[in-house]
Structures are given as structure tokens and as C-alpha cells.
Amino acid sequence: MIWCFLTPVLGAVVAEQYLGRVKTILYSAAIYGGGLAILVLSSLPAVQETVISLPGLLLSLFLIGVGTGGIKANVSPLLAEQCTSPGQVIRLLKSGETVIIDRELTVQRVFATYFLFINAGCLAALASVEIEQSYGFSAAFAIPMTVFIIGFIALMTSKDQYNSSAPDGSIIPSVLHALGITIKHKGNLNCTRPALEPVESRYQEYPWTNSFIDDLQTALSASKVFLLYPFYWAAFSQLLTNFISQAATMQTHGIPNDILPYMNPITTLFLLPLLDRLIFPTVRNLGYPVHHFPRITAGFMVCALAMLYAAFFQRTIYVSPPCYDHPRSPTCMHGQVPNDVSVLLQVPAYILVASSECLASVAGLEYAYANAPKSMRSLIMALYLSTVSVGTFLAMAVLPLTVDPKITWMYIVLAMAVFGAGAALWSVPVQRKEAG
Known part of the structure; x- marks a missing residue:
């Protein structure tokens, strides 16, 4: 992964x-x-x-x-x-109905699909x-x-x-060159503008235009949001790790431990069309645009709620017989008997995590595309996707808490981290291109 x-x-x-x-x-x-x-x-x-x-x-x-x-x-x-289609287009349907086709909303539906x-x-x-x-x-x-x-x-x-942007053989070297100059001048990107060359470079012609620097500035600004996503993915990764091992300490009623994670795609297949076709249009009709940032924030908060719920039923496992806070311990019934808690208690956690993904992950894809310059869309999308790997590494920080009887605290720490990331989202100084 x-x-x-x-x-x-x-x-x-x-x-x-x-x-x-x-x-x-x-x-x-x-x-x-x-x-x-x-x-x-x-x-x-x-x-x-x-x-x-x-x-x-x-x-x-x-x-x-x-x-x-x-x-x-x-x-x-x-x-x-x-x-x-550029912007909004008015189209007359065969039924005689006149509709407005909004490009931003179309892109939103494309990513949802x-x-x-x-x-x-x-x-x-x-x-x-x-x-x-x-x-x-x-x-x-x-x-x-x-x-x-x-x-x-x-x-x-x-x-x-397919319509597709042509490759620009100079884009990556130019980005690296401009970033190198920016670092050399203590983070001042304006020093890379051809019209504002520093004194020591005034006789050097940069191989780019001011519009390229504007695009790079937009890309760097948008990428600041991605710094918060690893906290979300660190919590999300519990779906395929600690949730499965947690199920092994509960009464599974014959359900394999690795089957319950499929509640995630099942929930998504039900919830995503509901959001796209009913909930979001209803909210827009009430006069509230459905922007990226509110959806990302809501996704983070729902994920935090899922971690708190996981902490709750982990605590429920610890107070249940026969092994209490050391379930499946070799010293308790030879590790053969799970605690007397139904694995179905996990289902709401899977539903909450899937709901958060429908909000934060889809909106993240849209945000990465909407705020990426045309010449850097794949690169910005890749940076967004790489936050999943960073989040997986970040989850390793809570490994000391993944042993009994500390696992409850692991979920609480993750809940606090993703909640804090969601709250911090609104303090990130970025140039936003929102879709409603």
C-alpha cells in the first residue's frame, strides 16, 4: 500500500x-x-x-x-x-426544458463517480x-x-x-530550478520572477515567464492543505490493521475478521450517490454552496468521531469477561476464547469511516484538481495521493499504544490528531478555488 x-x-x-x-x-x-x-x-x-x-x-x-x-x-x-464546457452553459433538452450545465458541478460528479x-x-x-x-x-x-x-x-x-494536455519537457526542471532559487533567497518566490531578478542574477534570463511563477505559487499554496491529510489517513489506516485484530478479540458469530472491512465499500456505494444526487443539491437549493473545505472538514470530524467510537467499544472489550483488558492472552484460557462482546459493535465504526471518506477523500481529489495549474495537474494529484503513504508512516507513531491494555488510548490519540487537523484546516493560508 x-x-x-x-x-x-x-x-x-x-x-x-x-x-x-x-x-x-x-x-x-x-x-x-x-x-x-x-x-x-x-x-x-x-x-x-x-x-x-x-x-x-x-x-x-x-x-x-x-x-x-x-x-x-x-x-x-x-x-x-x-x-x-467553459463555466456555465445553457442547454435546451429534447423535452423542452432549459437547463444550466455547470462545469464545476460536472467535475464534482465525475470525481464522485x-x-x-x-x-x-x-x-x-x-x-x-x-x-x-x-x-x-x-x-x-x-x-x-x-x-x-x-x-x-x-x-x-x-x-x-481523449482530451489531454500535452507534456511540457521543461516543466519539472523549471519547477526544481525555481524552488532552488526560492530556498536560496529564504523562501521568497518573487525572486524567481524574470521582471524581479535579484541583483546578482540581473544579467541571467530565467527560462520561464511570470505566469509560470504564478502557477507555481498557486500549486505551492494549494499543497499546504495536503500537510493535514496524513493525520486523516493515519486514522483511516486502522480500518485494515487494528480494526481487524480488534475483531479477533470479540465474538464474531462465524464472520471472518477480514470480511467486516467490506462494510466500507458497501457504505460508500450507498452513501455517495445519496450525497451527490440528493443531499448536496438540497443544500445548494437552500442557498448554501457545497465547497471543498466544508466537506474536507466534515470528513475529518466524522473520522475523529469514528476513532472515539472505536475507543468506546475497545473499552467495552476491556471490561468484558473472560479475559477483560488482556483479550486472547495466552495466560487466559490459553488465548482460545474471545471476550463476550459482539463484533457487530464494529459496524458503526466502519460506516463512520466510510462516510468520512465520501467527504474528505472525494473533496480532496476535487481540491487537488481545481487548485492545480493546468501544466501541473498530475504532479499536484500525485502529491495529494502521496499523503496516504505519509499517513501510513505517521500511524507507526502510535505503535507503542497498540498493545493491551493501551489500545483505547491509541484510538483517542488518533481522534484528537484528526480532529485537530480538521480544525487547523481553516487556518491554512491558501488561495482557494472552490466549487459549489
Whole structure:
């Protein structure tokens, strides 16, 4: 997971500097498909008995991570670039009804739909679990590879139909050069403007214009918001780590520990259309625009509430028999009996975390696109996606609290951190381009 959310920066550089978004997605998809093929081969029973099985697995994960980076950094900007209508357009429908098509709202719906399909794909992984149990790992890996190949062929046949910004071979060196000068002059970006060259550089011509520096300033300003997202992702990461281990200390009623996380995509598939089609339009009709910042803040606060709820039922586990604050301890009934608390208590936590993702994650994608200069959209999107990896590393700071009987405090610390990040969001000095 960490690798897959670090590589988007590489994918963004390749797209902005050399290939453009469409070609980068195609080449990245080919690399990803190669990784899937190696994964299938390395999981065959005959191969698993040889010494090449483990190297094959590691190589496949490396290639999948590289391919993921090129796809993730460029798909969402490419989707939004297909919305070519400028501003608001009045259109007459066949029914005779006159409607206003708003580009910003269209982009918002595009990102919501994109996020919806991501979660539909996550839910489809349930089938892989059943297939693996019945037919083995190679069959379970072969099915997503087959589906991916079909998607790749569809992309290849339509690659010339997409609107996309052309790559600028000088963009990355210019950004690095300008940032180097800015650091040299104690963070003063204005020193890089051709019309305002410092005395020692007045005879040097910079290879950019003032408008490029304006774009860079906008990008840097927008990126300040991303500094708060790792706190959110640190809390969100508990979904696939401590929530699962927590379920093992509860009465599961025959439900596998790793099934409950699928409550996240199920909730998203239900809630996201409700927000997009009913709740947000209703709020707008009442005269309140649905901007990025309120949605991001609401997402952070709901995530904080989820962590507080997790702390509550962790405390409930600790006060329940038979092992109390050391559930599944080897010294208590040989670690074979969970505490007398139903795992269904976890369901509200999963619903709250998924609800927060529908707000903070989707709005984050929109914000990254809306506030990125046209020449840096993939790069800014990659910086936003990289906050997931930073958040995963940040979550390691609470590792000392992930042992009984301290886990309650871990959730409280995470709740305080993400709540503080949400509150601090409004104090970040940024140039905002909001969509309503």
C-alpha cells in the first residue's frame, strides 16, 4: 500500500515531462498487467515448490506498484479534462426544458463517480476470496488479471478520443530550478520572477515567464492543505490493521475478521450517490454552496468521531469477561476464547469511516484538481495521493499504544490528531478555488 501511494509522483513526472497523461496511463497499465501476470505464474502450485516463487512475488508487487503510480496520478486529471464546457452553459433538452450545465458541478460528479467505481472494484474482491478458498491463489489472481486485460484493450482502442494536455519537457526542471532559487533567497518566490531578478542574477534570463511563477505559487499554496491529510489517513489506516485484530478479540458469530472491512465499500456505494444526487443539491437549493473545505472538514470530524467510537467499544472489550483488558492472552484460557462482546459493535465504526471518506477523500481529489495549474495537474494529484503513504508512516507513531491494555488510548490519540487537523484546516493560508 505504501509503495502504491509513493509511485504516483514518478507517474506524474513522466506524464508532465515526457509522455502526457494518456500514454503514461497506457504504459503504466502495461506494467501493471505484467505484474499481474507474474503474480499468477508465481502462485501456480508447480512454481510455489521452486525457489523462484518468492522472487516472482516480489517482482510482481514492484511492477504493480509502479503501474499503480502511473495510473493513479493521471486517471483523475484525465477524467476531469474531458469536461470541456467553459463555466456555465445553457442547454435546451429534447423535452423542452432549459437547463444550466455547470462545469464545476460536472467535475464534482465525475470525481464522485470515479470514486464510486473504485469502491465497486474493492467490493468485487470478495469474489476472489471465495475463489481462492475453492480453487487456489492462481485462479483468484487470474480473474482480476483477465478483467484488467479487457479494460486495457478498451483503453487502447479509444486512446485517441481523449482530451489531454500535452507534456511540457521543461516543466519539472523549471519547477526544481525555481524552488532552488526560492530556498536560496529564504523562501521568497518573487525572486524567481524574470521582471524581479535579484541583483546578482540581473544579467541571467530565467527560462520561464511570470505566469509560470504564478502557477507555481498557486500549486505551492494549494499543497499546504495536503500537510493535514496524513493525520486523516493515519486514522483511516486502522480500518485494515487494528480494526481487524480488534475483531479477533470479540465474538464474531462465524464472520471472518477480514470480511467486516467490506462494510466500507458497501457504505460508500450507498452513501455517495445519496450525497451527490440528493443531499448536496438540497443544500445548494437552500442557498448554501457545497465547497471543498466544508466537506474536507466534515470528513475529518466524522473520522475523529469514528476513532472515539472505536475507543468506546475497545473499552467495552476491556471490561468484558473472560479475559477483560488482556483479550486472547495466552495466560487466559490459553488465548482460545474471545471476550463476550459482539463484533457487530464494529459496524458503526466502519460506516463512520466510510462516510468520512465520501467527504474528505472525494473533496480532496476535487481540491487537488481545481487548485492545480493546468501544466501541473498530475504532479499536484500525485502529491495529494502521496499523503496516504505519509499517513501510513505517521500511524507507526502510535505503535507503542497498540498493545493491551493501551489500545483505547491509541484510538483517542488518533481522534484528537484528526480532529485537530480538521480544525487547523481553516487556518491554512491558501488561495482557494472552490466549487459549489
